[in-house]
Amino acid sequence: MDVISEFFSEYDGLAAFRTTIYLTLLSAVLALLIGTVVAVMRVSPVRVLQLIGTAYVNIVRNTPLTLVIVFCNLGLFLQLGVSLANKDSNTFINDNNFRLAVLGLSVYHASFVAEAIRSGVNTVPLGQAEAARAIGLPFLKTLRYVVLPQAFRGAITPLGNVLIALTKNSTVASVIGVTEASAVMKVMIENRPDVLFVVFGIFAIGFVILTLPVGMLFTSMSKRLAVKR
Numbered sequence: 709m710d711v712i713s714e715f716f717s718e719y720d721g722l723a724a725f726r727t728t729i730y731l732t733l734l735s736a737v738l739a740l741l742i743g744t745v746v747a748v749m750r751v752s753p754v755r756v757l758q759l760i761g762t763a764y765v766n767i768v769r770n771t772p773l774t775l776v777i778v779f780c781n782l783g784l785f786l787q788l789g790v791s792l793a794n795k796d797s798n799t800f801i802n803d804n805n806f807r808l809a810v811l812g813l814s815v816y817h818a819s820f821v822a823e824a825i826r827s828g829v830n831t832v833p834l835g836q837a838e839a840a841r842a843i844g845l846p847f848l849k850t851l852r853y854v855v856l857p858q859a860f861r862g863a864i865t866p867l868g869n870v871l872i873a874l875t876k877n878s879t880v881a882s883v884i885g886v887t888e889a890s891a892v893m894k895v896m897i898e899n900r901p902d903v904l905f906v907v908f909g910i911f912a913i914g915f916v917i918l919t920l921p922v923g924m925l926f927t928s929m930s931k932r933l934a935v936k937r
Contacts, residue, residue: 724892725914731809731878731888732918736871738814743821748851750826761822769819773812773880780812781805781884801885809881813874820870828863829855861933868926872919889914 749761768776784790785808792811793803832855840850860867879890893911897904 721889721892721910721914724887724889725918727806727886728875728878728888729918731806731813731881731886732871732875734810735813735817735878736874738810739817739821739870739874740867742814742818744825744856746818746822747825747829750822751829751851753847765819765822768816769823771816773816773877774883776816777809777812777880777884780808784808784811802887805885806881809878809884809886813878813881817870817874817877820873821867824863824866824870825856825859827866828859828861831862832858864926864930864933868922868930871926872922875919875922876915 746761746764749757750765752758752761785804791800791804792807793800797803836854836858837850840854841847845853878888881888882891882894889911893907896907900907
């Protein structure tokens, strides 16, 4: 019970999990936007766009997430001077690290989102796109009104898997100083090694609480929104 009380009082574990949730939600929205653009590039009839989209997916997806996050901090911020927060703020370092972590997580998981959406595009019958072009719809309007709405419905399950992976991968943000759940767990384990398994259990349960409802929600959505053919 002492460990649990310390989790809420001394270490403010709830704030750490709140940071994890913010990281996940912001990164998920940005990754969805970037991933959708990349997926459109991959199915585009323009060869150059196809090559750019394919290169993005293959390079980013096969790069370790830790390397992407560290590059955002050491490369963009320290070397190139790119900052995403107000330098006059007292919380500049924390805010900047948080936003850089969001950027890194978004760019990395966008490659998986793109492949999930592309798999959804492949489930749309070719005849529908051909019919849209036959009535005069250009490529982008065909995607917008015909292909993508069905593609998202077909990609619900893989998108849910990406969101769950993103929630767990948000722990990597601790390498650039973001105080999320795993960073607090590390401090608690260092200070209370005698109750290591209790501390680990608390945070394991916390992540199960975050990810299990997401899996159930997306499973339910995939069944309700499945395209009947």
